[in-house]
Amino acid sequence: MFADLHLHTNFSDGTYTPEELVGRAQQLGFSAIALTDHDTVEGCERAGAASEKAGIEFIPATELTAELNGNELHLLGYFIDTGNRKLLAEMAKFQKVRQNRIREMVARLNQLNVPLKADTIFAIANCRSPGRPHVGRALVQGGFCDSLDEAFERFLKKNRPAWVPKFKISALDAIELIHQAGGLAVMAHPGLNRTDQIIPELVGAGLDGLECFHTKHTASTSEHYTRMAKDYHLAITGGSDCHGLSKGKPLIGTIRLPYEDVEQLKARLGERHSGKSKAGAVTIPHSTLRLPH
Ligand SMILES: [Zn+2]
Ligand SMILES: [Zn+2]
Numbered sequence: 442m443f444a445d446l447h448l449h450t451n452f453s454d455g456t457y458t459p460e461e462l463v464g465r466a467q468q469l470g471f472s473a474i475a476l477t478d479h480d481t482v483e484g485c486e487r488a489g490a491a492s493e494k495a496g497i498e499f500i501p502a503t504e505l506t507a508e509l510n511g512n513e514l515h516l517l518g519y520f521i522d523t524g525n526r527k528l529l530a531e532m533a534k535f536q537k538v539r540q541n542r543i544r545e546m547v548a549r550l551n552q553l554n555v556p557l558k559a560d561t562i563f564a565i566a567n568c569r570s571p572g573r574p575h576v577g578r579a580l581v582q583g584g585f586c587d588s589l590d591e592a593f594e595r596f597l598k599k600n601r602p603a604w605v606p607k608f609k610i611s612a613l614d615a616i617e618l619i620h621q622a623g624g625l626a627v628m629a630h631p632g633l634n635r636t637d638q639i640i641p642e643l644v645g646a647g648l649d650g651l652e653c654f655h656t657k658h659t660a661s662t663s664e665h666y667t668r669m670a671k672d673y674h675l676a677i678t679g680g681s682d683c684h685g686l687s688k689g690k691p692l693i694g695t696i697r698l699p700y701e702d703v704e705q706l707k708a709r710l711g712e713r714h715s716g717k718s719k720a721g722a723v724t725i726p727h728s729t730l731r732l733p734h
Contacts (some may be wrong), residue, residue: 442700444473445693446500447517447629447652447680451567454482454574456685459488468494469694473703475500475519475680477629480535481570482523498703504629505535505618505624507641508609513637514628517616517678519625520710528622531610538608543571550576550596555585573597574687582622587590589688610676612639613646625649625710627678633663637669649709654679656695676706726732 450462451456457465459476468475474497475486485501490498490644502519521528540563545560565582566575577592596603610618616626628643628651640648654677655667663679670677672703679698683691 443470443471443697444475444700444703445471445500445680445683445696446473446475446502446519446678446698446703447477447504447548447655447682447691447696448474449504449682449687450476450484450488451685452481453478453568453570454566454684454687455494456687457484457691458489459484459684462683462685463488463491463497465497465691465693466492466497470539470699471497472700473500474641475502477502477504477517477680479504479506479570479572480532482521482528482532482570485523490527500703502624504534505615506607507612507615509636509639509643512634512639513609514612514634514636514639515630516612516619516626517625517627517629518615518619518622519678519706520620521622525622528618531618534695535608538622539571540607541571542607543576545605546576546597546603547571551600551603551606553596555580555583555603557583558699573651574684577628578687606692611615612643616643617646618644620713621699623714624704625713627652627676628630630655630657631666632658640669640673644675648675649713650676650678650706652679654696654698656681656692665684676709677702678706 450457451457469626476484478484482503490497491584501523505516507516543562544559550557562575562579570653577589580586580592619626628654651666651670653663681692681696683693
């Protein structure tokens with residue numbers, strides 16, 4: 442039995458509908474999946490219903506973009522109450538910020554003589570959490586770029602001419618937001634951020650886990666974070682970060698997290714809900730404060 446705890450649908454920047462995603466998970470034999478769309482939980486209801494029909498355990502979740510001491514990181518919130526008012530109110534704010542960011546990117550593109558309209562991108566995105574991949578798709582569809590890669594290289598990547606900095610919630614506030622919605626906070630793909638030095642502070646703020654297994658982690662990176670998770674008494678999670686056909690080949694199936702790790706995650710959730718969480722009481726092993734490689 443295995444799971445994929447990092448998946449996106451067309452409710453953010455993935456291309457699969459929730460039903461298509463669950464269909465793929467079923468074909469691949471997954472026992473459990475989590476939907477982690479950026480700044481939204483809108484796809485969870487449909488993904489949950491489709492999973493139930495398919496006999497797959499479904500974990501409602503989201504992925505928040507956060508920062509700590511100038512470092513960007515992504516936080517996954519698992520088992521959140523998707524009706525939690527505070528969470529929904531905060532997400533509505535993040536979605537507004539995303540929409541404004543799209544308008545700013547369009548203004549920059551227009552200055553570069555790329556006559557793209559914000560409405561075209563919103564129509565392509567057709568969701569409340571539009572992001573750069575949607576701008577990229579619009580650039581390709583409009584014939585301004587040949588591929589999504591080219592769109593990012595020429596315009597959208599950090600410090601490229603149409604790039605606009607993104608507002609990020611403080612990681613400490615994000616962890617609290619996830620906890621007050623009844624969820625567990627997990628640091629996504631730590632190997633991509635290479636900001637191990639902030640992990641102790643996150644642990645102190647109640648971080649629950651590390652995404653040790655991710656499509657872009659090498660074997661040694663996964664090993665490094667698995668060791669770190671054990672040292673800090675954190676849960677071990679993993680997922681493909683599949684965005685459907687958005688970036689070429691769908692990634693679902695590349696990560697098969699043993700189901701025991703899902704059980705560990707659920708045990709931690711039980712501890713948190715019963716107030717027996719060890720969070721904050723962990724001594725920090727400085728020997729683990731090394732970057733992989
Ligand atoms: Zn991410
Ligand atoms: Zn993701």
